[in-house]
Amino acid sequence: MTSARPERPNSLDAQLRNRAASVIPGGMWGHMRAAAVPAGYPQFFASGDGARVRDVDGRDYIDFMCSWGPIILGHRHPEVEAAARSQLDRGDCLNGPTEHAVDLAEKMVELIPHADWALFQKNGSDAMTTCVTLARAGTGKRKVLVAKGAYHGAVPWCSPSVMGVTAEDRAHLIYYTYNDVESLNAAVAEAGDDLAAIVASAFKHDLGIRQQLPDDTFARAARTHCDAVGAALILDDVRAGFRLNLGGSWENVGVRPDLASYSKAIANGYPLAAVTGNDRFRPAAEQVFVTGSFWYSGAPMAASVKVIEILEREDGPARLHAAGQRFCSGLTESAARHGFEVTMSGPPAIPLMQFADDPEALLGETFCQQTLARGVYLHNKHNMFLSLAHTDAIIDEALTAIDDAFAALARNRSADS
Amino acid sequence: MTSARPERPNSLDAQLRNRAASVIPGGMWGHMRAAAVPAGYPQFFASGDGARVRDVDGRDYIDFMCSWGPIILGHRHPEVEAAARSQLDRGDCLNGPTEHAVDLAEKMVELIPHADWALFQKNGSDAMTTCVTLARAGTGKRKVLVAKGAYHGAVPWCSPSVMGVTAEDRAHLIYYTYNDVESLNAAVAEAGDDLAAIVASAFKHDLGIRQQLPDDTFARAARTHCDAVGAALILDDVRAGFRLNLGGSWENVGVRPDLASYSKAIANGYPLAAVTGNDRFRPAAEQVFVTGSFWYSGAPMAASVKVIEILEREDGPARLHAAGQRFCSGLTESAARHGFEVTMSGPPAIPLMQFADDPEALLGETFCQQTLARGVYLHNKHNMFLSLAHTDAIIDEALTAIDDAFAALARNRSADS
Structure with a gap:
């Protein structure tokens, strides 16, 4: 055919x-x-x-x-373009951030119930790597639980490919099955007293596998495990963020993470990623050094502020x-x-x-x-x-x-x- | 005062x-x-x-x-702005790359003697992590030699901070002293038959330390060691790329890497990074999975093509x-x-x-x-x-x-x- x-x-x-x-x-x-x-x-x-x-x-x-994923309002949404161009016309990448960095962080903190702060990157992988680093820095622990088959980025610790990856890159990962509380319990037990974080996608969206929304029981179990030992619940909202719930995708199941990653749709195609976190992980976020040459550029942040405004206005x-x-x-x-x-x-x-x-x-x-x-x-x-x-x-x-x-x-x- | x-x-x-x-x-x-x-x-x-x-x-x-670093032609260079806007006006982040991806890869291959191919990212850290991954994939070895105190990015394997970093993240790094052939020889010996790559910055630019240009003897020794065992010589040209020599910064000492990383100045402030490589690492580059939501966006690549054109024209x-x-x-x-x-x-x-x-x-x-x-x-x-x-x-x-x-x-x- x-x-x-x-x-x-x-x-x-x-x-x-x-x-x-x-x-x-x-x-x-x-x-x-x-x-x-x-x-x-x-x-x-x-x-x-x-x-x-x-x-x-x-x-x-x-x-x-x-x-x-990045286009959430339609390609070249006129209001978003105008917001981005307004900064681009004055310069995008300068010697420091623009006022849009503060506007956007305030907007995300206002919008996302778990968020007490935000910081910005370029890739979803940047945001997820930052979340894991913050979890380890904040807890002093090392083990990170991830769902088997889940996509969290294309860097060695989480890439779906193992070409060029060493065993050590994933030495402290323990795998569980999404929406399976027993497998999560077993992974937590395996982590022992070294649990830094449980990572979960907004929903199960493994390539070519029937998708699953998060089960309430599973989400609550993840929260409970993290609370029991002070580990970080990390929500990977890179793919779903802003499409399912403006407060974070797990608001739909009533469970709030400690750290969350955003990218894709947050600036309607302008390159931007974000990590949001609560005050428990603020000291770690103040001490960890994460940066990139273009992470402070103004136009994508101006675009994102406008995207949020439109998504709120338009329900x-x-x-x-x-x-x-x-x-x-x-x-x-x-x-x-x-x-x-x-x-x-x-x-x-x-x-x-x-x-x-x-x-x-x-x-x-x-x-x-x-x-x-x-x-x-x-x-x-x-x-x-x-x-x-x-x-x-x-x-x-x-x-x-x-x-x-x-x-x-x-x-x-x-x-x- | x-x-x-x-x-x-x-x-x-x-x-x-x-x-x-x-x-x-x-x-x-x-x-x-x-x-x-x-x-x-x-x-x-x-x-x-x-x-x-x-x-x-x-x-x-x-x-x-x-x-x-990113601004190499001056802020808001009119020709670069026009090139970027021409694509932005039609859409930046689409369902695939634009023609500018091919134009730019061709331009870099033409310009950079060691380069047989190029691929593009957003951060200098992306490019460096990709180089190391390609070196490991292409050689089947694990050890990567880096200069003590050198900055190669802000992700766990190379960040200047160790907050949230585990020992395993750096398990296969061996450190040498930049421009010190004896220390390089010792590091190569320590790697034994497991040497994947020698990483070197374009020049020594550690924070707050008197800068050093690469010594010819040192650069040639790095090349010789890599040739002897089939390891990759990786040039970190993120900070210096396009400012010192349009063919790659080590053209100034007559030594060509196998893989090189670029970012910062290559698109005069538009967010872009690049890896160039020779045909020896093309099979690895064809197989490794590296990607990001905004890595294919057209405007930064259109900007970069124009940046190269201007740098060539203006010497x-x-x-x-x-x-x-x-x-x-x-x-x-x-x-x-x-x-x-x-x-x-x-x-x-x-x-x-x-x-x-x-x-x-x-x-x-x-x-x-x-x-x-x-x-x-x-x-x-x-x-x-x-x-x-x-x-x-x-x-x-x-x-x-x-x-x-x-x-x-x-x-x-x-x-x-």
């Missing part, structure tokens, strides 16, 4: 891929390499506007990846939830109409799409190629993301194309059988 | 500091905290323009920190060297006229200022306060940075203020004695 739009050897995308093959390892690295998306997907992009992205060959797509998480529900239920109903069983798991605003009996996501791959050919950019293995630019009209426009793609998939299936 | 401009409790800077004290640990973290500069220095900045920065209270300074490193020489010799001569002995060490474009018999840099601190009061922003402990916006006229304007500051320092000294 081939995409309705064949691969085009003379396309600008193909030309850029050929050039990249010489000067970029593997043609591209990391999560945005085209090898991670179905054949026929573009590697290179030109622009974004609201809920739409355009590839370098001028093809437009309704975008359900939102740059793999962001509720609207994203509703948009996600419209998208997810529309897609699964469309699938059923054409004889396919599709599950959308996890929070509707950050859904993972899986076809029944499709462990390699190959049917999903073909389906995604069919939707791409009809101007809808989906992902068959990684969770997707909704934004406030995903209005009912745009979601319905996408669902029409999606229904047509399911019809084509059904025709191909009967032709194959 | 007090600054000619007293601290102003009602200044906007003071108000922001008071607010920051509540919501940011220690009031500010990392290398841009005001605690790292003399009392009276502003914490918060409003804007930059060419060789000048303005603090939040509207005070202007001729800037010899260049945002601690950047030579002009920066000449500007640095004018600044350094003018300052030391001015010092001598007023009875002070000041050394400017390291490359003139990245000089460290030290007063004789001033181990705590206290005389330097007072002097910096005097120059700040006269509109010149210097640093008394960290190296400074020149940019192409530092014209002869601006340097001479700064030197006039500097001479006046030395005169005041001399008057204060005689008043004290």
